[in-house]
Amino acid sequence: MTATTRIRRLRWWLTTAFAATSAIGLVSLTLFAVHNDDSAWRAATDDDLSVQTALVISVIGFSDPSRHDIGDLVHGFDASCPQVTVFSRAGAQLAATRAAGIHCPTVRKADLRAVAAAAIKDGDAEANGQTEDGHHVRLRAEAFPGLDGDEPVGTVVAAADTTTDEAQHRRFAFLLSAGCALLVLLSAPIGHLLSGRATRPALTALQQQEAFLAEAAHDLRTPAASLRTLAEIALHQDGQDRDAALRRSVRLATRMGDLLDALLTRARLEAGVAQVCREPLRLDQLVETVVDDTPADGHRITVRAEETVVVGDPELLQRAVANLLGNALTHGHTQGEPADVEITVTADGTVTVDDAGPGIPPGQAKSLFERFHSRSGSSGLGLSIAAWVAHAHGGSLTVVPSARGGCRFLLSVPVREQKRP
Template sequence: DQAFARHDSARQCVDVPAGAVLDIARRAVVADGMQVGYATTPDDRTVRFAAERFRTDTEGPYVGAVVSVADAEPEAARHDRMVLLIVGGCVLLIGVVGVAGYLLAGRAIRPAAGALEQQETLLAETAHDLRTPVAALRALAEAAERNPEQREELLSRTVRLAKRMGGIIDGLLVRARLAAGVEQLTMQPIWLDQLVTGVVEETPADGAQVTVTAAPTMVHGDPVLLQRAVTNLLDNALRYGRLPGQKAIVHVAVANGRVTIADSGPGIDPAVAQSAFDRFTTSGGSGLGLSIVRWVALAHGGTLSVYNAEQGGAIFELVLPPATR
């Protein structure tokens, strides 16, 4: 066994177990290199040992070791703070990555969700707008099958109805493409009075009385969409703007960028006037296709409104911005 010589420093020293010091000194003498270790003092403080062996003769055996003892509490505190910072940083990083992933995933999914919603809307509107024409088309075909002598007249009505159905589909497809950003509005100067007059001439009146008062007026818009909007308004007036058992009486007026269509029906209930242009609303004078008319008006920076006339009937008014020359 090797002797241990204790040196008492003039400074305040840490009280450490002598056995721990002797143990690390012995290990340093027999080992190759410095030995490092930790121990706990009687007052529960952590200390750090470092022992380096020595010899009195360069060729002789190692005869002892120098042991240094240091207070490891500051080092332990720094270690704890470092661990806390690393753990806290990892938690914060995971949180940031999670939030970023959520936001990026939402942004990536949003276009797909929007496209799916547009597709569902298109299918719903198509089914709704075509339900009545398809039923009428079937009724005409069955009537022609039962009445051979009326086939020519029924065939003519069938062709007109098929054209109307094609127009409905074209309007819905154009709206869907515009809403999806696939197609842009073809804006150009348009003589609104000529466009409306052409729509009235091409729309079968089916016995209704339709009159037109048109003053030259030019607007800036998409001719295809505006034609669809006017067609829907006129079709709505012809189908719903009449009293039971009577023929529809419709007056169309065009002036100063306004298209006014007045009918002779029961008018519109003020309680549902605000929802008259919602999809699938058919109350009073508001029928199929009015939601498309409102969308066309808004796409052109215009408005669509409805109110009751003093003498009876509903009045639909489409207002478009005038063309700038």
């Protein structure tokens, strides 16, 4: 299994984990909210029923249920609909409240007697019941004592129609469940999007690394094969032929070292390992140092520099200037003739490298700064590193045709601001 496949599987695993976690959380919150709403409206209904039973019991007082005036007391009490009913200890209905002159649905007698019997045992009780026409009701029964104040002699049963409350609760539960289901369905694509954003840097870095290593291996394969061939030739030759093979081997080894150095620099820059140091430095002196350290090998290098102070990283700027100079010495001349390179440093922080070579091929000016864009068998890294250094300093690297017939590279970096007196 490749690393790319593992990263993609990781993305799907993260998507599944995010969706599952979101679903568990949303479903749990939905169930809690639905249960809490159900408990809340039932508790409110029970409180209202408790008030009704308490009021009726306060009207009855400690009356003897066998007395005929208890009916008169209860009948004269206005209550909500359904009616509040009074039962004896034996379960016989003694009286019921008046329902304010309106027709009330009748609660089933069996449900009333069942909750009344439960209240005789426990002192009070709640239960669910139905009316004769099928409406749901909530029942609460409360026992009341007799004249001796010890044993309950009867119960008061209050009822409340819960059809509307239950319908509202079902509507609330449906809307909440539908919203939960919608959010659960949305969590999967959202999780996939987030996991993609999380794994994209790793996948991009891996793809860049694979492409980088493949192209670097391709660039190193040719000089490595040539170096081996020259070494084998040197083993079987004597005299001048052997010396020539060894000299060519040294040049190839130097070229491979430069290539590896360029690869390492580019990799460190892209990985962010190499940090851009910003300090004041003399750009003209830096360019002169690079020219002095570069073997001329018969080429002519002319430097015209003004005193220029810029803010930048000396090591990276040296690398960029050296790459531009090396590119001019390699490609900025006709085959078999020495290069004639002119370097100019101006006070605005611009380094201009002019050569008298064949110039820029049509339509290839922008691609010169792409990584591994090679001319005449070079590594294709030098100009891309120089462009990265320029951009890292807030500057730029451009190329235009030179008046001398070749290329003119312009490397610009910010100059140090002069302090005002």
